[in-house]
Amino acid sequence: MSDTTMTRREWLLTDRPQSRLQARLGRAYVTWRRFTANRLAAIGLGIILLLLFVAAFAPLLAPHSPYIGDLKNARLLPASSTYWLGTDDQGRDILSRLIYGSRLTLQVIVLVAIIAAPIGLLVGTAAGYAGGWIDAVLMRITDIFLAFPKLVLALAFVAALGPGIENAIIAIALTSWPPYARIARAETLTVRNSDYIAAVKLMGASPMRIVLRHIMPLCISSLIVRVTLDMAGIILTAAGLGFLGLGAQPPLPEWGAMIASGRRFILDQWWVAAAPGAAILIVSLGFNLLGDGLRDALDTRSGGQ
Amino acid sequence: ATPADTLVQAWAIDDTITLDPAESFELSPAEFLGNAYDMLVRLDINDTTKVRPGVAESWTVSDDGLTYTFKLKSGLKFASGNPITAKDVAWSFERVVKLDKSPAFILTQFGLTKDNVTEKAKAADDSTFVFTVDKSYAPSFVLNCLTATVGAVMDSKLVLEHVAPVTPTDEYKFDNDFGNGWLKTGYAGSGPFKIRDWRANEILVLERNDNYYGDKPALARVIYRHVKESATQRLMLEAGDIDVARNLEPGDLEAISKNAELATTSAPKGTVYYISLNQKNPNLAKPEVRQALKYLVDYDAIGSTLIKGIGEIRQTYQAKGVLGALDSNPFTFDVAKAKELLEKAGLKDGFSVTMDVRNTQPVTGIAESFQQTVGQAGVKVEIIPGDGKQTLTKYRARNHDMYIGQWGMDYWDPNSNAETFTSNPNNADDGTVKTLAWRNAWDVPELTEKTKAALLERDNDKRATMYKELQQAALDTSPFVLIFQQTEVAGLRGNVKNYKLGPNFDSNFVAPVTKE
Amino acid sequence: MSTLLHVENLRVSFPTRTGVVEAVRGVSFALGQERLGIVGESGSGKSQTGRAIMGLTPQQAEIGARRLEFSGIDLLKASVSERRALRGNRIAMILQDPKYSLDPVMTIGRQIVETLRTHEKVSKSAARERALDMLAAVQIRDPKRVYDLYPHEVSGGMGQRAMIAMMLIAGPELLIADEPTSALDVTVQLDILRILDRLVIDRGMGLIFISHDLRLVSTFCDRVIVMYAGKIVEELKASELSQAKHPYTQGLLNCMPKIGADRHPLPVLDRKPEWLL
C-alpha cells in the first residue's frame, strides 16, 4: 500500500493520524462504528433525532393549535381524520399538543442534564480526588440528599419557588445529582491512584488541573451513559410532579401533565392518556437504547475486549 | 362483594382532621358528625327553608326576639346510655364558646362570650334549654345556625371522664381541654350512628346506635373507605367492592348511569364555584372589566361538559333552595359585548393577569377553559397552579390577581354567603373580619350595612327580598364571577335503596339506607 | 514414549472490526510424556494455541485444524459435554495469573474440591482429604490453614500453587501451563517449576510450558517450539537452544542483558518481513 489514496474510512481508522483533528475524528469514528453496530442503539438515536426534528419544526408539523380547543363540540373525541390522535378534555388536538410538548420534554431533559450532571461530577470528582475531610464533608452532604425523600425535596422546592416547568426542572435537577456524585467519586477513586494520574502529578500539575483536565474527562463517559439511562426517569419524575399538579402550568402541553389530566378518562377515553404515555415511552426508550449503546461504545474496558 | 348489613362508601376523606363537633369545619367530617350526633333542631331536607325538631321537641321565641326556649324530648339517651338533659345542651354550648375553635363563631355571633355563655345558654331544668341572643335576629337565622354540627349535643358526663389538664395561658384561660384531645378521635353523641373507628386517610366506621330514640338505621354499619381517584372508585363500584362511590367525575358518572346494575343519585349542595378578581389589581378594579369578565365565561360549554352532572350553572352566590336565593343567570358567553366593555375601560388591547388555581377538578378544567375564552377578548391569563393549601394561603393574604375557588355555606342560612360575598366591615390589610369581599379588597360599605340589616329582619318574606337585592347588586358590580353550584353525586350499587343526599354535608343522612 | 497429543495445522482467527486477526496460523506439533516449551514474544499466539487445545477459545473466534487429537479422541469432533469431561480431568491448564484465575469469593479448598467432585464421585470428606494431600503435594506447608483461606489472603506464589493443585487433583494426563511463573518473584518461580517437574517425572504427565523467558524454558524443558506471529519458526531440543538457526530465535537469545557481559548498546532484534511468511 504505497501511494494509493486512502478511502475516507481508512483515513479515519488509520493508526497513524497526522493531526489532532484526524485523531479525534478517528476516535469518534471508532466509537460511532461500535455504536452503530448495535442496531437497537441506532434505533434509539433515530428516536432522539426524530424528537429533535419534531421539536424544531413543531409549528409546521402540528395540524391544529395546541392551546385552543373546542370545549363544547370537540371534547374527548376519538381518533379521526381531523384529529389523528383524538382530542383532550378541553377539546384540543392531542397530536398537536404532543408535537409542541416535545419542546418541553427536550427542555426538561437538557436542563436537568446540564444542571445535575455537572454538579454531581464536580462534587464527586472533588471529593474523590481530595479525600480527607473534603471528601467526608461532600459525601455527607450527598448522603443527606440521597437519604432525603426525593419527592419531598422536589415538592418543597417547587412549593417554595412556585410552580412551573422551570422550577420543576430545578427541583428534579437538585434531587438527581447525588447518584452522579457517587458515580463520579467511585470512578475518581479508581483512577486517583493510577500511574497516569501520578504521572500528571509529577509534571507539577495543581490538584485543580488534575481534577478538571484529567479526571473529569474520564468520568464523563460513564456519567453520560448514566444520564441517558436516567432520562426516562427524569421525564417520569416531571410527569409525577405534573400528576401532583406541580409541573408545567396549564395550558402547556407537557407530556406528563397531559397523562396526569388524561388519566381521568382512562376507562372510557383511553387515548387521551395513552397518546402522551406512548410518547414518553418511546422517547425514554430512545434514550435508554441510546444510553445502552453509548455504554457499549464508550466503555473500552468491556467493549474493546 | 360487601356484607349485607354494611354500607361501604368510597370517598376522599382526607379532609377529616378532627371529629370534635366544636372544632370540625370540613366537608367529610360534617357528614360523619351529622349522622353520629343530634342537635337541638335539624334541617328539613324535604323543605330546606324549614327546620324540624332534633333533640328539642318544640321551641318558642320571645316577642323581643331575644330568648329562645327549647323543650327537650323526654327519655332520650346518649349512645353511652347516659340520659340527655338540658344540662348537656348548655354544657355543649359552653364548651364550644370556651374552646373557641373555627366553627365557634356560628354561636358566638349571637353575642356569646366566654364570660356570659353560662348565663346565655342555660338549662332551666332537666328538659328546658334557654338560649338568649344579643339582638332580635331573624328566628330563621338563629334556628338555621343551630342545625350546624357545632350545635351538636354532647354527652357531658362521658366527655368529662376524658378531659385532659391544661396550663392556663393568656389566650386560653381554662385549666382543661373540655375533652377536645379525646374527641378528636373519640365519640360522645346520640345520633343514629356512633363513630367506632377512624384511621386517618384510610377508613371511618359508623355503627348503629341502639340507644337512638328515632327510627333505627336498617344497616348495622356504614364504612367510609378513603379512595381518592374517581376512576378507582368507579372500578370498585363496578366490581361490587363498594356500595357507594362519592367522588365521581362527569365521565365516570355518565358511565355508571348507563350501567344497569348501578344507579346514581344527586343533590344540589350549598357550595358555589366562582372566579374572584382582586380589586388591588388596577385593571380588575375597573367596573367594566369586572362585568366584561362575566361575559367571557363559556357557561354553556362548561355546563355541558366539565361539570355535567356534578354542577349546575348559577351566577348568583346563594345556593338554590336557600331562603331568598335569586335564580337569575343574566350572563352568556359574549365576546363582542366583553370587548365593548373593555374598550370602555380603556383596555382595548386587553391586559395580562395571573390566576391562582388549585389542582383539583373541575376547577382546573374551568380555569383552562376560561383562559381560552378570555384570550379571545385579548386578556392573557397566566394560570398558577398550586396545591390547595398553598393557593389558599396566597388568597387569604390578598396576594393574588384572580382566584378560582369554591365557597361552601357554613350553616344553612342566606346570611352565611351574603356575609362573605357582600360585606366587608374593614377593608384595611389587617381587617378583622376577613370575608371573601375583604380577600378581594372589595370595599362596599352600603352592601355591608344592608347585609347586617337583613339579619335583623324578622319577617321571612322581607328578609328574602333583601337578600335578593344583595345578589342583584353582586351580579351588577361585584368582582365575583359566579359560575356554578355544586351538585353532589353518588354512584350506587343497584341494591342500595333510600340513599338520599341532603342539601348540606351534615344532612347526608345514611340512617334510612337499606340494602336488598 | 506414546504420543498424547497431535496438533496439525492449527489455526485460530478472530473476526474484528478492522478485519480478521489471525492469532495462530498453522501450528503443528506432537507431544508425548515430556516437557514441551513454547516461547515467543508477546502476541505471538502462545496462549491461543494452548487455549485452542483446551477448548477455551472465545466464542467469536474461528478455529480450525487438520488434526487435533488427544489420546485418540478427535477434539474437533467431540461434543461440548465430551470436551467438558476431558477438561480438568484429563487435560488441565494453569492460567497465567493466579490473582485473577481463582474465584475471589470461594475458599481455595472448595475450589479444589469442586474440580475433583466434578469429575469423580467422591464423598465430601474424602474429597477434602484428597485436596489437602494435593496442597501438600504442591509444597504448601500448612495445607489445613490454606484450605480455608480466600485467594486474596495468600501470596502470589501460594495462589499459583493452589491453582496447580486445583488443576492437578483429578490427575490429568496433559497439563498446559500458560506462563505459570511470570507474575512471580524469581525465587518463587523456581519452587513452582520444581513442583511441575516432579509431577512430570512422577506421574508421567505431558506438559506444555508456555513462556516468553527463553532462559527458563531452555533450562526446564525437553523440547522448545519458538513462535513468531502465530507460526512456529523453529523447533529444537532445549539443550541446543544456543545453537538456534532462525535469526529470530538467535535475536531473542542475544538481546538479553547478562550479568558480567558488558555489551553497550545491547543488540536489538531486527524483524524481517519474510519471517511472517
Place this chain on the structure above:
Amino acid sequence: MTPALSIDKLRVVYDDFVALKDVSVTVAQGESFGLVGESGSGKSTLLRAVAGIAPVSSGTIDVSGKRLGKLRDKEFYRQVQMVFQDPYGSLHPRQTVDRLLLEPLDIHGFGDTEKRIQRALDEVGLGSGFRFRYSHQLSGGQRQRVAIARALILEPSILLLDEPTSALDASVQAEVLNLLEQVRRDRKLTFVMVSHDLGVITHMCERLMVMQGGQEVERLQAGDLATRNVAQDYTRNLLVASEGFVRDA
C-alpha cells in the same frame, strides 16, 4: 560536589504497615544507581517517596543539596522525573501522545511547544507518525518511549525509573534500555533505577542496593555480581535463581 540525591533514614508507613524502614541512600550526580529485591521489598516505595507520592513519616530527602518539604513545588518536578513500571497504566487513556507531551509544557509555561514535542519524539525514536495516536494505539515499547519522552521533555537532571522494562518483551526491553543509556549519556542524567532482573541492573547501573522487607540487605558494585562477590545469602539466592532452572540430580 553535592550529591544529586541524598536520602537519610527514610521511613514510609502505609496505614500501619511499614513499607520502608529507615533506608539511607546517596546518589552522586551523573551516577546510575540500582535497586533490586523481591516483590514488596519497598523498591517502588522508595522512588515514590522521592517523587512525593508516598507518605513519608520520617527521614529526609535532599535533591541537589536542597531539602525537600512535604509539598513539592513545580521547580522540583523540573529536576526530578519518573518513569513507571507499567506502560499500559501510566499513559492517560483518553489523551493522544501530542496532548500527553503538551501537558507538562503547558503546566510549566514553556513556549515553542511545537518544536519541543517534535524534538522529544525524535529523541526517543518515535517519528511524528506517532504524535497523534492514542495510547491504546501503541505497543508496550512505544508507550514506554512516550513515557520517557514525557519525563525528558521538562529537561530534568534526575530520572527515577521504576522497572521501566519489566512488562516488555526481551527484544523490546533491549531497545528501551539502549534508549535510556543514550539519553543518560547525552544529557548527563542521574538515574535511580528499580528492577527485579539482576541482568538489567548490572547492565545499567554502577552501584546497586539489594532490598528485602523495606530494608537494605547489602550494597554492591555492578561488578560484584559478575564475580559473585556478595556477602549475603539473600543476594546469593537471587543470583542463583536468575540463572534459570537447575534440575536436581
Place this chain on the structure above:
Amino acid sequence: MSTADTQTPARRANRRASTILKAVASFAVIVGTTYLGLLAVTFFIGRVVPIDPVLAIVGDRAPAHVVERTREQMGFNLPYYQQFYLYVKGVLSGDFGTSVLTTNPVMSDIRRVFPATMELATVGTIIGAALGIPLGVLAAVKRGSLADQVVRIIGLIGYSVPIFWLGLLALLVFYARLGWTAGPGRIDVVFEYTFTPITGFYLLDAMLNRDWAAFKDIFAHIILPASLLGYFSLAYISRMTRSFMLNELSQEYIAAARAKGLSETRIIWGHALRNAAVPLVTVIALSYAGLLEGSVLTETVFAWPGLGLYITNSLQNADMNAVLGGTIIIGSVFIALNLLSDLLYRLLDPRTRIR
C-alpha cells in the same frame, strides 16, 4: 509465604480491634451528621414552603382571630432558631410531635403507615429480584441474542412507563375485567371486625392469627401493586445483573472454571453470579430503599395508606411535624439499608471481611 502470616497474631487482633472501633466511630459520625442534616433541611423546607400551616388545622373558613390564636398556640410566632431548637429537643427525647392532619402523635401514625409501605415494598422487591436476577443472568449469558433483546425491552419499558398510568390499567384489566386480583386498599372491609393488626404487616399478622381467609384476601390485594413496583425494580435489577454478570463472565477465573471442566450452569450460578451478587446486594438494597420511600403515585391509585402518601399529604398541608417524622424515618431506613448492604457486602465478599 502469605501476606497474612507476616503479621503476628497479636498485631492482627490489635488491628482488627482498631478497625472495628474506627468503623463504629465513623458510622456514628455518619449517622449523627446525616440525621442533623436531614432535620435541618426538612425544617428549612418547612419554613420556605409558602403554605400557612395554621390553615390545615383551622380550615379556610375560620375567623381571623382563631387563625391568629392557633398560630401562637403552635409556636409559629417564635423565631426560627427557637422553633428548631424546640423541635430537635423534642426529637432527641423521642417526641416527634403531633400531626395536625391526623391529630395522632407522628410516631403512631408512622407505625401505621410505614408497615403498609414496607410490606408493599418488600413483596415488590422480592418479586423484582426473583424475576430480575434470572432475567439479567439470561441476558448476560446470551448476550446479543434475541433473549437478551427481549429482556432489555422488558426492562426498558419498566423504566419508561408512568406508574400511575400502568397502575390504573392493571386495575382495569386484572381487577375490574378479569377479577383475578382484589381491588384497591389493603384488605376487604369484611375483615374490619375480625382482623386485628398486630405488627402492621398484614400478611404476617394474618399468619400470626392463623386467619387464612384474611391472608388470602390480603394477598389478593397486595399482589397487584406489589407486582407493579416489582416490575419497576425488576427493570433496574435485571439491567444491573446483566452488566455485573458480563463483567464477571469476562474474568479469568471463569476461564479457569471452564478449564476445570465445570458445567456452564455451575459456572454461571455458582461462580459468576456468586461474584456478581456482591455489588448486586447494594443495587437491590437501593432499589428497596427507593420503594420504601413510598411511591405516592402507586399509593394514590391503589388507595394504599402508606408513607409516601402520608408525607406528601402532610407536605401539602405544611404539617411539618409529620413531614419531619416521615423524613427521619426514610432517612433511617436509608441509613439502615446502607449499613445492611454494607454488612452483606462484607459477608459476601471475603476481601472486605474483617478477619
